[in-house]
Amino acid sequence: MDIRVSETPFDPGAESNAFLDRGKAAGAAVTFTGLVRSLPDDPIIALTLECYPELAIRQLTAIATEAVTRFSLADITVIHRYGRMLPGEPIVQVMALSAHRQAAFDGAQMVMDYLKTDAPFWKKETTATGEHWVEAKSADDSAKARWEA
Amino acid sequence: MDIRVSETPFDPGAESNAFLDRGKAAGAAVTFTGLVRSLPDDPIIALTLECYPELAIRQLTAIATEAVTRFSLADITVIHRYGRMLPGEPIVQVMALSAHRQAAFDGAQMVMDYLKTDAPFWKKETTATGEHWVEAKSADDSAKARWEA
Amino acid sequence: MKVLYFAWLRERLNLSEEDIAFPPEVVTTGDVIAFLAARDEAGALAFERPAIFKTALDARIVPHGTPLADAKIIALLPPMTGG
Amino acid sequence: MKVLYFAWLRERLNLSEEDIAFPPEVVTTGDVIAFLAARDEAGALAFERPAIFKTALDARIVPHGTPLADAKIIALLPPMTGG
Numbered sequence: 533m534d535i536r537v538s539e540t541p542f543d544p545g546a547e548s549n550a551f552l553d554r555g556k557a558a559g560a561a562v563t564f565t566g567l568v569r570s571l572p573d574d575p576i577i578a579l580t581l582e583c584y585p586e587l588a589i590r591q592l593t594a595i596a597t598e599a600v601t602r603f604s605l606a607d608i609t610v611i612h613r614y615g616r617m618l619p620g621e622p623i624v625q626v627m628a629l630s631a632h633r634q635a636a637f638d639g640a641q642m643v644m645d646y647l648k649t650d651a652p653f654w655k656k657e658t659t660a661t662g663e664h665w666v667e668a669k670s671a672d673d674s675a676k677a678r679w680e681a
Numbered sequence: 682m683d684i685r686v687s688e689t690p691f692d693p694g695a696e697s698n699a700f701l702d703r704g705k706a707a708g709a710a711v712t713f714t715g716l717v718r719s720l721p722d723d724p725i726i727a728l729t730l731e732c733y734p735e736l737a738i739r740q741l742t743a744i745a746t747e748a749v750t751r752f753s754l755a756d757i758t759v760i761h762r763y764g765r766m767l768p769g770e771p772i773v774q775v776m777a778l779s780a781h782r783q784a785a786f787d788g789a790q791m792v793m794d795y796l797k798t799d800a801p802f803w804k805k806e807t808t809a810t811g812e813h814w815v816e817a818k819s820a821d822d823s824a825k826a827r828w829e830a
Numbered sequence: 831m832k833v834l835y836f837a838w839l840r841e842r843l844n845l846s847e848e849d850i851a852f853p854p855e856v857v858t859t860g861d862v863i864a865f866l867a868a869r870d871e872a873g874a875l876a877f878e879r880p881a882i883f884k885t886a887l888d889a890r891i892v893p894h895g896t897p898l899a900d901a902k903i904i905a906l907l908p909p910m911t912g913g
Numbered sequence: 914m915k916v917l918y919f920a921w922l923r924e925r926l927n928l929s930e931e932d933i934a935f936p937p938e939v940v941t942t943g944d945v946i947a948f949l950a951a952r953d954e955a956g957a958l959a960f961e962r963p964a965i966f967k968t969a970l971d972a973r974i975v976p977h978g979t980p981l982a983d984a985k986i987i988a989l990l991p992p993m994t995g996g
Contacts, residue, residue, distance in 0.1 A: 740891070800910060802910060
C-alpha cells in the first residue's frame with residue numbers, strides 16, 4: 533500500500549507503471565485519475581486545493597485499508613495533490629490491483645467515494661469572475677452511502 | 682475514440698498519458714488494465730491469445746460506441762493484444778474519460794464486461810503440465826447481463 | 831464459401847480455414863454447422879454442442895439461423911475468452 | 914489548546930490557527946464550536962450551522978460531542994471537497 537499527499541505534481545502514467553511493476557501478475561488493475569476540470573460552459577482558470585496533510589494521510593490510509601480488506605485487493609495506491617493547479621493537471625489517482633476485475637473496479641470506486649467526503653481537502657476555483665470555494669455535493673454523500681448497506 | 686487490436690506489446694502508462702493528453706480537462710478518467718495473471722497457486726508459463734482481428738475491431742468499436750452513448754463519455758480507448766505473452770504483460774487496456782467519475786467507471790466496466798463475451802479472442806494457457814484453452818465463464822455472462830436490465 | 835475456424839475448434843478440426851462448395855440445402859449458418867457435424871467424426875465431436883458457437887458472416891456476428899445469402903466468409907467462433 | 918481552521922472557515926475567521934485557553938465549561942468538541950460561535954460576530958456567522966463541521970482531535974476525526982480530554986490540537990473542518 534502506498535498513500536501519498538503532496539504539493540508536488542505527479543505523472544499519471546509513470547505512477548500506473550510503477551504500481552503495475554510491483555504486482556502485475558495479479559491480473560487486473562483499475563486506475564482512477566481525477567484532473568482539474570475545465571469545461572467550455574464552465575471554464576476555470578485554476579484550482580487551489582487546501583489540505584490538512586497529517587489528517588489526510590490518516591484518512592486515506594483508513595479508507596484504502598478498508599477497501600483492501602473488503603475486496604481482497606492485492607495492492608492499492610492513493611496519490612492526492614494539494615496547492616494550486618491548472619486545468620488538466622492531475623489532482624488524485626487511485627490504483628487498485630486484484631486477481632479479479634470486479635474487485636479492482638469496486639476497490640477503486642469505493643476509495644474515491646469515501647475520499648470525496650472523508651478526506652480533508654477543500655477546492656477553491658478561480659474563474660474569470662473571481663474565486664469561490666466548491667460546495668460539497670449531496671451526490672457525494674449518496675455515493676459513499678451505497679458502500680454502507 | 683481509439684480502438685486497437687495488435688500483436689505488438691503496449692506500455693500501459695504511456696497509453697494512459699497519451700489518452701489523458703487528448704482531453705484531460707474533462708476531469709475524470711478510469712483505466713482498466715488486464716495483465717497476464719500468474720498466481721502462486723496457479724502459476725502459468727505463458728498465455729497465447731488467438732484473435733479474429735477484423736471482427737475484433739468491429740465488435741470493440743460497437744461496444745465502445747455503445748458505452749460512449751450510454752454514459753456520455755468524452756472519449757474512450759480500447760487496446761487489445763493477441764499472440765504469445767508472459768506473466769505480467771498487459772493484454773488489454775480500456776480507458777474512459779468523462780466529466781463525472783461515475784460515468785467513467787461505468788463506461789470502462791461495461792466495455793470490459795461486453796468485451797469478455799463478445800470480442801473474438803481466445804486464451805490458451807501454458808502451464809508446467811501442458812497447454813489448455815481457457816473455458817468461458819458463466820460469471821462473464823452475468824457481468825454482461827447487468828447492463829441489459 | 832470460405833469457412834474459418836478458431837481456437838479449440840480449429841485444433842479439433844486441425845484446420846484454420848477451408849473452401850467449401852455447400853450443397854443447395856445449406857441455407858443458413860445453422861445449416862453450415864449441421865453440415866460440418868455430419869461430415870465426419872471430427873466434425874461430429876467438434877460440433878457436439880452447436881448452440882455454444884457464434885457465427886460471423888463476412889466478419890459480422892449474426893444470429894443463429896441467419897441465411898448465408900451472398901456472404902463470402904463464414905467464421906465459426908467458440909465461446910470467447912478475451913480481456 | 915491549539916485550534917486549526919480550514920478553507921472558507923479559515924477565510925471567514927481570517928485566521929488559520931490560534932491558541933485558546935478554554936474556560937472549564939468547554940468540555941467537548943461541540944462546546945468548542947459553541948464557544949467560538951458566542952465569541953464574536955465573525956464566529957457567530959462562521960458557525961451558523963454547527964452540524965456541518967467535522968472535528969479532529971490531534972489529527973483524528975472524532976464524533977460530535979467527544980470530550981477534549983488531554984488533546985492538544987482541535988481542527989474544525991468544513992464539508993470536504995477533495996478528489
